[in-house]
Amino acid sequence: MPLAGNKTLSARITVLEHGRVRYVVHGPHIHGTFHLVPEQLQGGTVLPSSLRVQFGDGVDGCDYYEHRTDEPVIFGMSLHGWTDGIDPDDVSDGWFLGRYATSLRAGVHRELTTKVRRRTEDVIRALVAHWRTMPHRNELLLAAARPKAGALALHEASLAAQAEDEVTELQGTRAAARRRLNVVTGIIRRLPRPIRAADPAPVRLPLMDRRNRPLGTITVREVAVNEDIAGTVVYEVHGAHVHGRFTVGRDIYRPQPLPEGVHVAYGHARARYFERERDHEPTVNGVRLDGGWDHGTTGDLSPSTPASLPAHVRLTRTSGHSAPDATARRASAVLRVLALHYLDRPDSAALRLAAAQDLAWKHLRDTREKLRDLRRRQTAAERRARQHREREQQYRALIASAVLGPDTALRLTA
Template sequence: MPHSPATDHGSLQLPGDGQLAVAVTTDAHTGLARYAVRAPHLLGVMVVAPYTVADELMPTGARLHFGDGAPPVRPYTPRPHEPVVHGVRVHGTATCADLGRLPDPDAVLFEGVVLGENYRTRRVADRARERLEAAVLAVLQHWHSLPNRHALVLVAARRSAPAAARRAQATLMTTEAALAATNRSIQEHEARRTRCAELASTPPTPTAPAAAATRLALADHHGQSAGSMVVRESAVNQPAGTVTYSVAGARLAGSVAIGPHPHSAEPVPDGISVRYGTSSPGNHHDHELVVNGVSLRGAWDHPTSQDLTPFVPRFLPAPSRADPHATAPVPDATKQWLWAVLRALATHYNHRPDISALRLAAAHARAPRRGRSEREVLGELRARQGELTKALVGLRQRLADSTALLP
């Protein structure tokens, strides 16, 4: 036959001369302690369970549940034998996170309500609340002094150990993956920092002089011919890696500056950066780009150079009118004509015979700034590496401790 938990009878002192009669039943299989309580104007059952205050494996607090049955107390769901105080039935819990502070009433968070019809709740009246809180303090103090309290706490810890072990294992795996990713990032940024230092300490490769004027074919995004334009290089490697093109054609005049992508992750940048409608620093050959009689301003940054053709990409960032007071949008035909011009120029820039030298020139100019940036990133990554390494020590210990508690 299954073993029935033993019940101890006694009485607890209440404030003043009051006595609280209790019948205490502890369950070695669940870690719960059931208190059947009786005093003048008070009758019912309270169940005390070990309570995990923070994230510890061994509970250090206690939670008292009003009414019979296993935790938790669910909102708006009455439990059998809930305490009736001065004719009022109370539903809820009381929690003590610091048992060492008892019998200080401020150490207990009392969360009790009166359930009415249709699950409506109201606060417990002051007289009933004072009576119930005194009983709760007495019960919690008694539970804290139980000779088998540690065994009850151990039972509760063992019951929650499987879930704790699963959480620790999952967190451990996530943290190990984060550390591996951080280590890979450190290697990548260290290689970039080294490359930046090499670039800063060596002279750049000379670039070719400005080429003669040439005519470029234009294409729409379907690859169909859209006419042509005359292109002349008005400045090369000013600023580093940038070529400024003067363009002329049907309903077309002005300048466009093209250089490597300004935010490339690699020390030697790839991609392109297109600027039109404004002068580049140190370059006084630029003038407004006029397409179909509309003066335009704008920019286009593209992170890679391998996918650029005279008809790809189909859409580019929309331009704006150079006139700051203009409100009318740029016509669609003007945008399409502009995009054909920019795609042709970007493709022409990428096929320059000295494109590698231009990218290296940009890399040399950016090397000191990029080197400082890489050092800052490496500092942050190494700090993160240290935090994750320390966290892994604690997680492995927690996994071992929770595994040791498994039944």
């Protein structure tokens, strides 16, 4: 075999089991044994498409810190380890030895010198060029692929099952998204229902703590209905150590086409989301509060439940802390009674529809985008499932070829 610099390499070649080929080489400043091993990799091609070159003899491998028999010696330096990932049809012209190609002396790994490294790569190119021209190359690949074929078939079957489970889950999610799309479309098509204008007449409401003990009464009057935020009512509250405004509407953080819960904001809200400060933020026990309370349902509301609701005190524009316990108890009672008062309106259903229609076009766009994404993900999962099932069958064909003959395996794995 030709080497660089008009030199030649002689080798005694032996085909071993599992597609290995042993090269016992002699040449200028070189002697020793190399093994060329087709790599059967998990996730790689069904028939091996790369080679690992092992330095030294032996088919059982060895510890990284133990020598193999007849390790190659080049320019007086012993080679230890291996290099892998070599494409036999396109061997690199540059440096390609991997990190496990070293020289082992007294249990210490040393890097190869530049001269040894270049000559080693030149030798490997010559060996791979010879291996590539062997007349029974396909049989070598088949012999290398069979030992791991059973385990790799099981691996591919597992990946296929995972992809198929994902397809089933995505099909259910897509069905739910289509139902949601129908609901949103129905909301858009419904005619708005009449909403009562703000009633300035004051209403007295009793406050209760979480143990149903009275905390006094508040006077409530409506300031605005369905104006800045669809489906909301702004209440001005006075009495029982409470002064200021609250904005009550349907829940805003759960993207239901038809909102189910309730939201109460401290102050006169002008926007649905992300207001740092609001006009007329209330004081409770002399403490000014901000923020709000969002609840996903309405069936569990009463004058005394839920027990503890948010009460936040702003210190600066971006910082604050929880209100004192007494203030939080009274604020919770106010939030509960206002939510119930809002839900008791005769036009509560109309306000709910107004809130839903205000967000319906956004929900429509989001749901359509979600359906497109789900369809893309399902197509990709179906493709992965098919590919893994095909690979599983190809690996099983390799196992069957041990009985039926190599021509069958070549035909099925093509």
